[in-house]
Amino acid sequence: MKRLFISSVQKEFEHERAAIKRMIESDPILKPYFTVFVFEIDAPASDKSTQQVYLGEIEKSDIYLVLIGNRYGYCREGELSPTEQEFDKASELGLTRLVMVRGSDNSKREDREARFLDKVSKERVRVRYQDTEPEQAVEDLLDEVRNSLRDIMLDDGILSEKPFEDQCLADASLEDIDAARIAWFVERAVRIRQAKYPPNPSVVDVLRSLHLFDAKRNAPTKAGVLLFGRDVQGPFPSSAIKCACYPGTEKRKPNIDMELVEGYLFLMADQAIAFISRHLNHGAGVHSHGAAADDVDEIPNTVIAEAVNNAIAHRNYASIGSIQVEVYSDRVEVISPGRIHRAITVAELYKKHESFATNPRIARAMYQVKYIETIGTGLTDLLKECKAKGLREPLLEEVSGRFRIVIWRPAPATNRGDNGGG
Numbered sequence: 001m002k003r004l005f006i007s008s009v010q011k012e013f014e015h016e017r018a019a020i021k022r023m024i025e026s027d028p029i030l031k032p033y034f035t036v037f038v039f040e041i042d043a044p045a046s047d048k049s050t051q052q053v054y055l056g057e058i059e060k061s062d063i064y065l066v067l068i069g070n071r072y073g074y075c076r077e078g079e080l081s082p083t084e085q086e087f088d089k090a091s092e093l094g095l096t097r098l099v100m101v102r103g104s105d106n107s108k109r110e111d112r113e114a115r116f117l118d119k120v121s122k123e124r125v126r127v128r129y130q131d132t133e134p135e136q137a138v139e140d141l142l143d144e145v146r147n148s149l150r151d152i153m154l155d156d157g158i159l160s161e162k163p164f165e166d167q168c169l170a171d172a173s174l175e176d177i178d179a180a181r182i183a184w185f186v187e188r189a190v191r192i193r194q195a196k197y198p199p200n201p202s203v204v205d206v207l208r209s210l211h212l213f214d215a216k217r218n219a220p221t222k223a224g225v226l227l228f229g230r231d232v233q234g235p236f237p238s239s240a241i242k243c244a245c246y247p248g249t250e251k252r253k254p255n256i257d258m259e260l261v262e263g264y265l266f267l268m269a270d271q272a273i274a275f276i277s278r279h280l281n282h283g284a285g286v287h288s289h290g291a292a293a294d295d296v297d298e299i300p301n302t303v304i305a306e307a308v309n310n311a312i313a314h315r316n317y318a319s320i321g322s323i324q325v326e327v328y329s330d331r332v333e334v335i336s337p338g339r340i341h342r343a344i345t346v347a348e349l350y351k352k353h354e355s356f357a358t359n360p361r362i363a364r365a366m367y368q369v370k371y372i373e374t375i376g377t378g379l380t381d382l383l384k385e386c387k388a389k390g391l392r393e394p395l396l397e398e399v400s401g402r403f404r405i406v407i408w409r410p411a412p413a414t415n416r417g418d419n420g421g422g
Contacts, residue, residue, distance in 0.1 A: 314336065
């Protein structure tokens with residue numbers, strides 16, 4: 001078992017330090033192989049100085065993880081901060097060093113922190129993560145730490161296989177990627193999320209930035225093909241979404257409508273959401289903005305989109321099953337192959353919870369173009385919107401290796417001014 005020492009300015013990264021420790025200790029793949037030392041949580045009672053304690057703990061560690069932000073940390077004139085002392089000690093001992101840098105605007109950093117970053121950068125490959133949205137920044141950080149530790153496990157032979165989304169198809173090549181879809185993604189990510197991409201980036205640049213490119217194979221990963229492939233259902237036939245609308249409250253023929261939605265993930269999301277929408281009731285509401293009455297959806301489109309996008313982002317793509325979208329007279333169901341992460345229970349999904357993404361690469365790409373709003377809060381937002389709309393609380397459950405979301409439609413008496421419906 002390898003020991004990970006987390007180093008940073010404690011006050012600036014208090015939440016992140018604890019979150020990394022929780023993530024590793026709850027991850028079924030990581031926790032058997034890594035222990036985590038966080039000074040303010042794990043430091044033993046001792047008559048030694050604080051400096052002696054943290055430098056001594058580094059000597060017991062195998063991996064050194066440093067978080068670099070804007071503050072250098074308190075130290076006396078002419079001395080190094082505890083974080084820089086820890087880095088120097090880890091370098092002296094030859095520990096595996098992981099460097100996570102928050103943000104890219106060095107003008108925000110204290111002078112000594114900027115100089116420390118320059119020093120670190122001369123010998124270490126840095127991983128930057130965003131700082132514009134604090135909650136998302138923590139999710140990005142956890143994603144990077146998780147991936148870095150899994151890479152260490154692969155190098156050590158502990159993991160014999162990469163996660164599904166990081167694998168490559170046997171005959172994969174860059175020809176499998178549609179450049180127009182990459183261009184659409186970049187334009188939207190820059191416009192909506194202010195994502196940092198150079199002007200006219202190449203396909204490889206974008207895939208690499210999203211961790212969807214295998215440099216050794218010079219090929220896109222499976223997640224890259226799912227997101228931007230010319231032919232997705234060829235190698236991944238079960239990635240298609242099966243949509244059906246039934247006349248009553250039970251699954252029985254004849255169907256009102258049925259559609260097999262195919263294509264790349266973003267297109268399938270749009271088409272599955274559109275399928276549900278055309279079988280819901282859309283009526284006229286109050287005249288709050290002039291002579292024309294506002295349109296009123298019986299289920300907010302944001303709720304439908306969250307349910308569908310959540311299924312696409314978190315389903316088990318190694319499964320032979322497909323996502324199923326079913327519209328009934330009293331409800332909408334979205335059923336996806338795979339279970340929720342072992343670190344969380346279904347009951348915890350009903351309240352604010354940490355994110356444990358099944359497919360972090362896919363989830364990150366979907367976040368960048370706002371198909372999912374924030375990784376980890378989507379289902380709680382869905383629940384809140386249903387409550388605000390006066391809808392019955394949605395049902396979240398695991399059934400036979402599948403995750404099912406049931407969104408209840410309003411009672412028929414409330415559906416007035418209809419121009420459609422299932």
